[in-house]
Amino acid sequence: MAPEKMARKPSASEVQPKHGIRETRLGVWILKVAHDPRLVGATGRKHYEDLKSTLPLLRLLASDIYGVAPRYFVLFLLCQVWQGIEDAVLMFFSNLLLTTVEAGIKSGKPDRTAILTAVFARLFCSLTVAFFKWHGHQIYKILQAKVTRHYELFLMTADLRQDLPTSQKISSKQPVTAAQVWEALDSIIRFLMQVLRVGTQLALIARLFNSSAGPLFSLLSIAEPLFMTFYSEEIWTKIFFAYVDNKHYERMQTLHKFTSSEFRQDIVSGSLAPWILNEFRKAHEKLGETPANHPMLEYGEHRSPLFDMIARVLGDLPIAYCALSVLLDNKGISLVTFAVVQQSSITLRMSVQMVFLQLTEFRKSLTTMRMLYTAPTVVNTLADGDVAYPRVDRPMSEKATNGMSFSLRDISFLYPDSQSTEPALRNVSLTINSGELVVIVGANGSGKSTLIRILSRLYDPDSGEIYIDDLPSKSYRIEDLHQATALLSQDTVIYPLSLAENIGLGFPDRVFDREMIEDAARDGGAFGFIKKLKEGMDTTLDPYVQTFGHNLDVDPSHPLFEEMERIQKQTDISGGERQKVVASRSFMRFKSGKVKFVAVDEPSSALDANAELKLFEKLIAARAGKTVIFVTHRFGHLTKYADRIICMKEGSIVEMGTHEELIQKKGEYANLYDIQASAFSDE
Numbered sequence: 001m002a003p004e005k006m007a008r009k010p011s012a013s014e015v016q017p018k019h020g021i022r023e024t025r026l027g028v029w030i031l032k033v034a035h036d037p038r039l040v041g042a043t044g045r046k047h048y049e050d051l052k053s054t055l056p057l058l059r060l061l062a063s064d065i066y067g068v069a070p071r072y073f074v075l076f077l078l079c080q081v082w083q084g085i086e087d088a089v090l091m092f093f094s095n096l097l098l099t100t101v102e103a104g105i106k107s108g109k110p111d112r113t114a115i116l117t118a119v120f121a122r123l124f125c126s127l128t129v130a131f132f133k134w135h136g137h138q139i140y141k142i143l144q145a146k147v148t149r150h151y152e153l154f155l156m157t158a159d160l161r162q163d164l165p166t167s168q169k170i171s172s173k174q175p176v177t178a179a180q181v182w183e184a185l186d187s188i189i190r191f192l193m194q195v196l197r198v199g200t201q202l203a204l205i206a207r208l209f210n211s212s213a214g215p216l217f218s219l220l221s222i223a224e225p226l227f228m229t230f231y232s233e234e235i236w237t238k239i240f241f242a243y244v245d246n247k248h249y250e251r252m253q254t255l256h257k258f259t260s261s262e263f264r265q266d267i268v269s270g271s272l273a274p275w276i277l278n279e280f281r282k283a284h285e286k287l288g289e290t291p292a293n294h295p296m297l298e299y300g301e302h303r304s305p306l307f308d309m310i311a312r313v314l315g316d317l318p319i320a321y322c323a324l325s326v327l328l329d330n331k332g333i334s335l336v337t338f339a340v341v342q343q344s345s346i347t348l349r350m351s352v353q354m355v356f357l358q359l360t361e362f363r364k365s366l367t368t369m370r371m372l373y374t375a376p377t378v379v380n381t382l383a384d385g386d387v388a389y390p391r392v393d394r395p396m397s398e399k400a401t402n403g404m405s406f407s408l409r410d411i412s413f414l415y416p417d418s419q420s421t422e423p424a425l426r427n428v429s430l431t432i433n434s435g436e437l438v439v440i441v442g443a444n445g446s447g448k449s450t451l452i453r454i455l456s457r458l459y460d461p462d463s464g465e466i467y468i469d470d471l472p473s474k475s476y477r478i479e480d481l482h483q484a485t486a487l488l489s490q491d492t493v494i495y496p497l498s499l500a501e502n503i504g505l506g507f508p509d510r511v512f513d514r515e516m517i518e519d520a521a522r523d524g525g526a527f528g529f530i531k532k533l534k535e536g537m538d539t540t541l542d543p544y545v546q547t548f549g550h551n552l553d554v555d556p557s558h559p560l561f562e563e564m565e566r567i568q569k570q571t572d573i574s575g576g577e578r579q580k581v582v583a584s585r586s587f588m589r590f591k592s593g594k595v596k597f598v599a600v601d602e603p604s605s606a607l608d609a610n611a612e613l614k615l616f617e618k619l620i621a622a623r624a625g626k627t628v629i630f631v632t633h634r635f636g637h638l639t640k641y642a643d644r645i646i647c648m649k650e651g652s653i654v655e656m657g658t659h660e661e662l663i664q665k666k667g668e669y670a671n672l673y674d675i676q677a678s679a680f681s682d683e
C-alpha cells in the first residue's frame with residue numbers, strides 16, 4: 001500500500017489566523033501558535049499601559065527587598081549596574097588606548113604619558129570587571145538566601161491563614177513558590193540590566209562616531225536584531241500549544257506500550273505478540289514518511305531563504321555605512337575608531353537580541369510577582385465576627401459555664417467543589433444543650449462527620465442558621481470558637497515533629513511543659529508505648545530527611561552506605577498507637593481550660609476493645625464544663641451513657657432520643673442496633 005502523505009511543508013493555505021492563533025501541521029503534530037502582539041502597532045499602546053502598570057509593582061518589590069537586606073540589595077544593584085555598563089566602559093577605554101597609540105605611530109612621536117594612562121585605565125577597568133564579578137557572585141548568594149527565606153515565610157503566612165473551605169478551593173492554592181519568586185526577581189533584574197547595557201552601548205557608539213551621523217549609525221547597528229526579533233520564526237519566544245494528530249502514529253505509540261512489563265503475563269498467556277507486531281507494522285506502513293520530529297525542531301525549517309538574506313544584509317549595514325562615510329567625507333573616522341565602532345555594533349546587536357529574548361521571561365516574571373502579592377489577599381470563606389467567646393456579657397453562673405450550646409435551624413450543606421448532586425446535610429434542625437453528652441449514629445455517608453465539622457465551625461452551612469450560646473455563630477471571633485473546641489477525629493494526623501510536640505500542640509502555650517505533656521499522654525493511653533521508644537518523647541516519626549548518595553549501590557557494604565541507611569532509618573508506630581498520640585493531644589487541649597465543646601468523631605477504629613473503653617471513660621471523666629458529642633458506629637459503651645442519641649440517614653436527622661426510647665421505637669436506630677447485637681448472639 002502506498003504510504004499516505006500526511007506530512008507536507010506548511011503552506012500559506014495551512015496558516016489560518018483565527019482569534020490570533022496560527023495553526024500549522026508539522027508532520028504528525030498540529031502546532032497552534034498565538035499571534036505575537038509585538039508585531040501589531042495597535043497593541044503598542046497596550047504594551048505601554050502594561051509597562052506603566054508594572055512600575056508600582058517594581059517599586060513595591062524593590063522596597064520589599066530593601067527591607068529584607070538593605071546593604072546587600074544596594075551592593076547587588078551596584079554590581080548589576082556595573083555589569084550593565086561594563087561592555088561600554090571597556091570598549092571606551094580600548095578605543096582611547098588604540099587611538100592614542102595610532103596617533104603616536106602616525107606622528108612618529110608617541111605620547112608616553114597618554115599611552116601609559118590609557119593602558120592603566122584599561123587595566124584598571126579589567127580588574128574592576130573581575131572584582132565586581134567575584135563580589136557580585138558572593139552578594140548574589142547571600143541576597144538569594146535572604147530573599148527566598150523572606151518570601152517563604154510570606155507565602156506560608158498567606159497559606160496558613162486560610163480557613164478549611166478556602167484552602168480546598170483550587171483557585172486559592174499557592175500559585176508560586178519562594179524559589180520561583182527569586183527566579184522571577186533575578187530575571188526581572190537581568191532584563192532591566194540588559195536594557196541598560198543596550199542604552200550605554202548605543203550612547204557609546206553615537207559618541208565614538210563623533211559626528212551628527214552617530215545616532216543614524218547606532219540605528220543601523222540595531223537594524224538586524226530588530227528585524228530578527230520581529231520576523232524570526234524562533235518558536236521558543238512564542239506562546240504555543242502542540243498535539244499529535246495522526247491516527248497511525250497514535251496507534252503505533254499505543255501498541256508500543258505493550259512492551260511494558262505490566263502486560264507481559266497477558267501477552268505470553270494469550271499469545272498476543274504476533275497480533276501486536278502485525279498491527280504495529282500495518283500502522284507503520286500507513287504512516288509512511290510522515291516525520292514525527294518534535295515541533296520545536298521542525299518549526300524553523302519552513303522559513304523562506306529571503307529571511308536570512310535580509311538579515312545578513314542588515315547585519316552588514318554598519319560596516320558598509322562606515323566605509324561609505326569615509327568615501328563621502330574625506331575626514332571620515334580613524335581606522336581604530338572604525339574597528340572599535342564595528343566591534344561595538346556587533347556587541348550591541350547581541351545585546352539587543354538578548355533584550356528581546358528575555359522579554360518573554362520578563363513578562364512571565366512580572367506575572368509571578370503579581371501572583372505573589374495577591375496570595376495574602378485571598379478572602380476567607382468563613383465570616384469572622386467580633387464577639388469574644390465565651391461571651392463576657394454573661395454572668396459566670398449561667399449555663400455557658402457548662403459548655404457550648406447549639407441551636408441549628410434548618411441548615412443544609414453541600415461541600416464546596418463536591419461532585420454530588422445531594423447535599424451532605426439537608427434541613428437539619430437541632431438543639432444541643434450546654435453540658436449535654438450526645439451520640440450521633442448512622443450509616444456511612446449519612447452526614448455525621450459533616451455535622452461535627454459544621455458545629456466546630458470548620459465549614460458554614462449554605463442555608464439555615466446556627467446559634468451558639470444564643471448568638472448567631474458568625475458573630476463570634478472564629479479563633480475564639482476554635483480555641484473553645486477540641487476535635488478528635490477519625491483522620492489521625494501525626495505531625496512531622498517530636499511526639500512531645502505532637503501532644504503538646506494541643507495547648508501551644510505549654511508545648512515545652514514535659515510534665516503536662518506526660519500527664520496528657522497518660523490520659524490518652526500513649527505514655528506506655530512512648531516510654532519504650534529509644535528516644536521516648538523526643539522521637540520524631542516522619543522527620544525531614546534529605547540525603548544524596550552517588551555510586552553507593554556499587555558496594556552495599558561500604559561504610560558510607562551504612563551511614564546513609566542509618567540516617568534514612570525512620571521509626572514507625574502502629575495505627576492504634578498513632579490514635580493514642582492524637583487522643584493525648586486532645587487531653588492536652590483540655591488543659592488550656594478554654595475548651596467548652598468536645599467533638600469526638602470515631603477516633604478509636606484502630607484501638608483494641610480495652611483501649612477504646614479506657615479512652616471513652618477518660619473522655620467522659622473530663623466532660624465537666626463541656627458539651628460532648630460522639631460520633632460512633634459501635635453501639636454499647638457510649639450509647640448507654642448518652643443523654644441523647646441522634647440517628648442520621650442521608651443527610652437528615654431521622655430519630656432522636658435515649659437508647660431505650662429509640663429501641664422501643666423500632667426504627668432506624670433499633671435496626672442498626674439489632675444488626676450489631678445479632679452478630680454476637682449468633683456466635
Ligand SMILES: Nc1ncnc2c1ncn2[C@@H]1O[C@H](COP(=O)(O)OP(=O)(O)OP(=O)(O)O)[C@@H](O)[C@H]1O
Pocket residue numbers: 415417418419420423424442443444445446447448449450451
Ligand atoms: N470533603 C468532602 N468533599 C466532598 N464531599 C464530602 C466530603 N466529605 C464528605 N463528603 C460527602 O458528604 C456526605 C456525608 O459524609 P460524612 O463524612 O459526613 O458521612 P459520615 O456519616 O460521617 O460517614 P462515615 O460513617 O463513613 O464516616 C457523603 O456523601 C460524603 O461523600
